[in-house]
Amino acid sequence: xxxxxxxxxxxxxxxxxxxxxxxxxxxxxxxxxxxxxxxxxxxxxxxxxxxxxxxxxxxxxxxxxxxxxxxxxxxxxxxxxxxxxxxxxxxxxxxxxxxxxxxxxxxxxxxxxxxxxxxxxxxxxxxxxxxxxxxxxxxxxxxxxxxxxxxxxxxxxxxxxxxxxxxxxxxxxxxxxxxxxxxxxxxxxxxxxxxxxxxxxxxxxxxxxxxxxxxxxxxxxxxxxxxxxxxxxxxxxxxxxxxxxxxxxxxxxxxxxxxxxxxxxxxxxxxxxxxxxxxxxxxxxxxxxxxxxxxxxxxxxxxxxxxxxxxxxxxxxxxxxxxxxxxxxxxxxxxxxxxxxxxxxxxxxxxx
Amino acid sequence: xxxxxxxxxxxxxxxxxxxxxxxxxxxxxxxxxxxxxxxxxxxxxxxxxxxxxxxxxxxxxxxxxxxxxxxxxxxxxxxxxxxxxxxxxxxxxxxxxxxxxxxxxxxxxxxxxxxxxxxxxxxxxxxxxxxxxxxxxxxxxxxxxxxxxxxxxxxxxxxxxxxxxxxxxxxxxxxxxxxxxxxxxxxxxxxxxxxxxxxxxxxxxxxxxxxxxxxxxxxxxxxxxxxxxxxxxxxxxxxxxxxxxxxxxxxxxxxxxxxxxxx
Numbered sequence: 022x023x024x025x026x027x028x029x030x031x032x033x034x035x036x037x038x039x040x041x042x043x044x045x046x047x048x049x050x051x052x053x054x055x056x057x058x059x060x061x062x063x064x065x066x067x068x069x070x071x072x073x074x075x076x077x078x079x080x081x082x083x084x085x086x087x088x089x090x091x092x093x094x095x096x097x098x099x100x101x102x103x104x105x106x107x108x109x110x111x112x113x114x115x116x117x118x119x120x121x122x123x124x125x126x127x128x129x130x131x132x133x134x135x136x137x138x139x140x141x142x143x144x145x146x147x148x149x150x151x152x153x154x155x156x157x158x159x160x161x162x163x164x165x166x167x168x169x170x171x172x173x174x175x176x177x178x179x180x181x182x183x184x185x186x187x188x189x190x191x192x193x194x195x196x197x198x199x200x201x202x203x204x205x206x207x208x209x210x211x212x213x214x215x216x217x218x219x220x221x222x223x224x225x226x227x228x229x230x231x232x233x234x235x236x237x238x239x240x241x242x243x244x245x246x247x248x249x250x251x252x253x254x255x256x257x258x259x260x261x262x263x264x265x266x267x268x269x270x271x272x273x274x275x276x277x278x279x280x281x282x283x284x285x286x287x288x289x290x291x292x293x294x295x296x297x298x299x300x301x302x303x304x305x306x307x308x309x310x311x312x313x314x315x316x317x318x319x320x321x322x323x324x325x326x327x328x329x330x331x332x333x334x335x336x337x338x339x340x341x342x343x344x345x346x347x348x349x350x351x352x353x354x355x356x357x358x359x360x361x362x363x364x365x366x367x368x369x370x371x372x373x
Numbered sequence: 374x375x376x377x378x379x380x381x382x383x384x385x386x387x388x389x390x391x392x393x394x395x396x397x398x399x400x401x402x403x404x405x406x407x408x409x410x411x412x413x414x415x416x417x418x419x420x421x422x423x424x425x426x427x428x429x430x431x432x433x434x435x436x437x438x439x440x441x442x443x444x445x446x447x448x449x450x451x452x453x454x455x456x457x458x459x460x461x462x463x464x465x466x467x468x469x470x471x472x473x474x475x476x477x478x479x480x481x482x483x484x485x486x487x488x489x490x491x492x493x494x495x496x497x498x499x500x501x502x503x504x505x506x507x508x509x510x511x512x513x514x515x516x517x518x519x520x521x522x523x524x525x526x527x528x529x530x531x532x533x534x535x536x537x538x539x540x541x542x543x544x545x546x547x548x549x550x551x552x553x554x555x556x557x558x559x560x561x562x563x564x565x566x567x568x569x570x571x572x573x574x575x576x577x578x579x580x581x582x583x584x585x586x587x588x589x590x591x592x593x594x595x596x597x598x599x600x601x602x603x604x605x606x607x608x609x610x611x612x613x614x615x616x617x618x619x620x621x622x623x624x625x626x627x628x629x630x631x632x633x634x635x636x
Contacts, residue, residue: 066636109599117601139635226577227527237576241566244577245527270571306531307542309569314543318531323543334543 059148067140077140084133091125098122213370214363216248216265218344223249224269224293224354232353233269238291241310244269246293248356264364266296267344268306269354272313276327283329286345288354293344294330297365298322300337315341338367419457419495427496430489434470443500455565456503457494462561464490466554468568476545477568504564511584512556514591521589524582528573536598537590538606542569552594556587 066073098118105111156164172178223232227245230252238244246267254261274290286292294315298305303319313327322335330341342364345357363371432441438449445451449471452459463469467481485493494506526535534540537551546569551559560583566572578586597603604611 063634065634109596112599113601135631144634228523234576237574239572239574239576241572242574242577243528243571304531307540307548308571309542309546310566310571311569312543316543318540321543 059146062146065140065144068144074141077136081133081137081141084129084136086129088126088129088133091122091127091129093122095119095122095126212260213365213368215359216364217251217261218248218265218267218356218359220356220358221349222356223349224267224346224356225249225251227266228252234352235288235291235348235354236352238269238271238354240271240273240290242269242271243306243308245296245306263302264297266304267293268296268308268315269293270308270326272327276313278328280329283343283345285347286343286357288346288348291346291354292326293346293354293356294324294326295342295344295360295364297341298337299332299339299341299364299366300335302365305341419491419498423492423495424499426489427492427494427499430485430493431496434484435493438471443497452497452500454501454503455497457498457506458504458561459565459567460494460497461490461506462558462565462567464493465561466558477547480549504561507557507560507564507580507583511580512560512587513584514556514588516581516585516588518585518589518592520582521585521587521592524578525586525589528578529586532570534606534608536593536603536606540607551590554590556591559587559590 067077068074095118098115098121102111102114102118104115177184224244224246225232225248227247230247230249232249233244233246246269247262248265248267251258251262251265269291270293271289271291274287277287277290277292279286296304296306298317298319300317300320300322303317305315305317305322305324307316307318308314308326309316313325314333315324315326315330317323317335317337320336322337323333324330324337324341325333329343332338332340342360342362344360346354347357349355431439431443435443435449435452438446439452440446440449443452445453460469464485465483465487467483468478470484471478472481483490497503498505525533525537529537532540532542532548533551534548539548539550541547548570562570563573563578563583563586564575573583598606604615
């Protein structure tokens with residue numbers, strides 16, 4: 022390019038920039054990165070040597086043949102590795118070989134087609150300049166003309182009553198749509214604050230529902246507990262279990278540090294805590310016998326069972342709720358009441 | 374007519390005695406059964422020679438930490454009442470004698486022969502009753518694996534992972550992998566609660582329950598996953614890492630190849 026041509030191009034660019042940004046507040050860097058232009062055209066090996074061209078052709082043919090083979094193998098595998106109801110291992114062979122065959126069938130076509138296009142089809146680079154987003158003056162004038170004509174013909178500005186009632190109708194029609202959002206779920210009402218536990222409900226083993234004697238729970242023992250009657254529930258069994266699941270542990274009574282008012286919530290070193298993490302509700306049941314730590318496997322919240330399950334590590338913000346327990350006349354462990362606070366993670370209406 | 378007959382029988386003076394007798398029988402029998410289940414602990418059938426040999430082995434190998442009379446010191450707990458099962462587990466898996474203190478005593482090559490372990494167990498169980506080495510019949514793997522799987526998921530899987538692959542606990546402790554662990558040692562671990570593992574006594578999980586759990590573990594050990602390579606069965610971390618590194622890496626590679634010009 023001659024030096025004259027260069028300066029003309031430069032001048033043109035600066036005029037354009039002035040035109041576009043005049044009067045604006047934006048600060049435009051005067052020496053923005055220069056357009057590097059197109060890369061010089063590089064000739065491919067397949068264009069230079071007929072030997073390479075032949076090789077590329079063979080590769081594409083090979084890939085398509087591989088695809089045929091893969092599909093044929095998938096057909097074969099479907100019959101050769103049938104699913105069997107008695108042998109679970111048959112699922113593995115069936116899905117593995119069928120999948121491998123189908124993969125080869127599809128990948129062969131795909132990779133072959135791309136390879137063909139990249140090595141053998143013409144590789145001339147074409148650049149398409151962007152055009153301006155703004156329409157031409159004539160287009161703009163014509164658009165305004167059309168809008169004005171429509172206004173004139175419909176009388177949208179002239180007939181005020183029609184216009185205003187239309188606005189009203191448009192404002193009202195989404196309201197039924199909003200109101201039916203109320204049907205998205207039943208109001209949980211009090212269900213988040215109460216569980217199946219109440220005075221006198223026996224603590225029973227998960228999953229068989231057999232009651233637990235205080236004498237069964239030796240020091241260091243852990244029982245996974247559900248309330249009596251849970252297994253017989255006909256509705257919402259899992260919802261109730263998710264709230265009422267309890268971990269029962271016996272430690273040396275001397276190691277427990279109950280706060281005032283909670284001294285009689287344990288029975289001779291047997292304590293029951295909600296198994297639902299106060300962070301996001303995972304079951305906390307990784308109990309360490311000697312450290313008395315309860316670990317939540319999801320986010321590593323750690324609770325100190327000896328100190329009313331106070332949080333000693335992790336993202337949980339509250340201790341696990343304790344279930345006050347005692348024994349009934351027959352020596353079985355029973356709840357003194359429901360939990361005294363909602364179990365599980367925080368929710369909007371939770372008071373504390 | 375019939376109803377009146379029953380009513381008459383109910384008023385008979387013998388009725389009260391009968392009811393009381395039946396009540397006593399049920400309550401007493403039940404209690405005896407329950408206590409027997411908890412105190413499932415015999416001193417075993419060890420000979421005096423075994424006890425004597427065990428005492429010698431104990432004094433030369435264990436007493437430095439557990440005390441000359443197994444009463445415990447600052448370096449090791451008292452072994453009075455831990456039972457033969459505890460000794461058989463700790464020494465039989467190589468955890469004892471301990472090699473180095475740390476968050477958890479590690480499994481290592483077993484240091485004693487089985488007859489020496491038996492002698493140590495004989496000595497410790499002679500000190501006070503405790504859980505004994507399990508009966509062979511509960512170690513067979515022909516239990517109900519479905520039931521065992523359910524019990525395992527409720528009582529064990531939170532630490533040991535649903536397929537027994539093990540998992541992390543707090544401050545460097547961990548629940549070990551259960552693959553390849555002898556049935557006897559799994560049973561003993563449940564009964565005695567070694568290190569930080571809680572105890573699952575026979576009132577919580579009956580010997581049959583334990584047998585079912587062992588059968589489940591041995592079943593999944595013998596039957597590999599139907600879904601293909603398990604990546605250790607460790608769950609979302611291992612599987613997610615595989616997806617991020619290899620599958621996404623492969624997709625990135627293909628994308629680069631698609632956009633690159635041929636040579």
